[in-house]
Amino acid sequence: MTIQWTIVATFLYAEIGVCVLLCIPFISARRWQKIFKSALLNWFVQHGNLYFNVLIAILLLLFGDGIRESLKYGDLKDEEGADGALRPGSHMNIMMHLFRAQRNLYMSGFALFLIIILRRLVTVISNTATLEAKSEAFEKQAKSATDAAEKLLEENAKLKKEGPGAENEAELEKLRDKVTGKNKELEDAKDKLHHLEADLEAVKKQAKGVNTEYDRLLKEHSKLQEELEAAKGGEGDKKDD
Numbered sequence: 508m509t510i511q512w513t514i515v516a517t518f519l520y521a522e523i524g525v526c527v528l529l530c531i532p533f534i535s536a537r538r539w540q541k542i543f544k545s546a547l548l549n550w551f552v553q554h555g556n557l558y559f560n561v562l563i564a565i566l567l568l569l570f571g572d573g574i575r576e577s578l579k580y581g582d583l584k585d586e587e588g589a590d591g592a593l594r595p596g597s598h599m600n601i602m603m604h605l606f607r608a609q610r611n612l613y614m615s616g617f618a619l620f621l622i623i624i625l626r627r628l629v630t631v632i633s634n635t636a637t638l639e640a641k642s643e644a645f646e647k648q649a650k651s652a653t654d655a656a657e658k659l660l661e662e663n664a665k666l667k668k669e670g671p672g673a674e675n676e677a678e679l680e681k682l683r684d685k686v687t688g689k690n691k692e693l694e695d696a697k698d699k700l701h702h703l704e705a706d707l708e709a710v711k712k713q714a715k716g717v718n719t720e721y722d723r724l725l726k727e728h729s730k731l732q733e734e735l736e737a738a739k740g741g742e743g744d745k746k747d748d
Contacts, residue, residue: 515569515614518562522621523725529628530718540636543629566619573612580605606734613731617724624717624724631714638707642700649696656689 529539542548583601663682 511569512611512614515566515611515618518566519614519618519621519728522618522625523728525625526621526628529625529632536632536636536639539632543633563619563622566615566622570612570615570619573608573615576608577605577612580608610731610735613727617728621724624720628714628717631710631717635707635710635714638703638710642703642707645696645700645703649693649700652689652693652696656686656693659686659689 580601584605659682663686
């Protein structure tokens with residue numbers, strides 16, 4: 508491979524490694540969010556944004572070049588037709604160039620596609636961490652409201668045992684109002700917690716879909732690598748001949 512396609516292949520392998528790292532199950536979403544918000548990573552994003560955009564532009568150009576080369580040698584293959592049996596050397600040369608063009612097309616295309624996958628993974632992980640933090644906060648709020656309501660109910664029961672004096676009745680009414688308010692807060696907290704759990708489940712389903720798509724890409728990349736190794740073997744045999 509030429510130097511530009513070697514760089515593209517290296518970038519593609521680096522993307523695959525980052526995708527695998529982000530999908531490791533024992534690293535929590537909150538830990539990833541802390542890493543994403545770290546000062547070092549923010550500095551790198553701010554200063555490397557221009558170079559990253561230039562890299563994407565180069566990948567787009569190489570992707571277009573791969574399409575052009577694939578169409579070019581595909582047309583040559585069709586034009587050669589039955590003459591390929593009469594000129595095996597020329598036919599083999601066209602097929603080799605066609606394979607290399609398709610290989611370059613797939614590498615640049617997968618590199619661009621994995622950029623989208625990585626951005627989506629980072630977004631899903633950040634949203635999951637935010638939802639988990641909110642869910643925990645609402646759970647604490649709901650528990651606090653439940654404890655306060657139980658305490659007020661205990662005081663209410665205690666006042667009932669002491670007797671229905673005027674002061675006790677007024678205090679009892681206040682306690683009832685407080686209990687009603689706390690119950691309302693508890694219901695609101697439970698509703699918010701339910702919505703957060705639903706959102707978290709949706710984010711987990713999206714992450715599962717991204718993982719499925721990533722597994723499919725890995726299989727296609729392995730298949731392409733096997734075809735490349737087979738083509739290299741065929742080229743070596745030709746040189747020996």
